[in-house]
Amino acid sequence: MPTVAVDEVKDDDFLLDVREDDEWQAGHAQGALHIPISEFVARYGELTEAAPQDGRIHVICRSGGRSAQVTMYLVQQGIDAVNVDGGMQVWQAAGRPVVTDEGQPGHVL
Structure with a gap:
């Protein structure tokens, strides 16, 4: 499985957050696209519209x-995607910004 460490994710990399709504509302990485895993198949088109055609998707x-x-x-669909190792828990622990939809400081549930 293609994996990257949190510190390898650059600020301008495309980030897809697949947590559920309550987790997203508590706090997320600024600029991430939110599609909960429970809705992923139904909302797959949103990802293909938003993601860069020639770029990597960090999940x-x-x-x-x-x-x-x-x-x-x-990856099975032929898309360049990587898993962010440790997820939002490691993201927050590494001091990366976590915000709410209002731009206020957030936290990871």
Whole structure:
């Protein structure tokens, strides 16, 4: 499974957050696209519209399990996707910004 460490994700990399709505509302990486894993298949078109055609998709969840499932699915579709190792827990622990939809400081559930 293609995996990258949190510190390898650059600010301008495309980030897909597959956590559920309550987790997203508590806090997320600024600029990430949110499609919960429970809605992923139905909303797949949103990803293909938003993602860069020639860029890599970095997939993140709370700890890496759900994002690993989505990463594998995307790779099977021929998309350049990587799982962000450790997820939002490691993201926050590494001091990366976590915000709410209002731009206020958030936290990881």
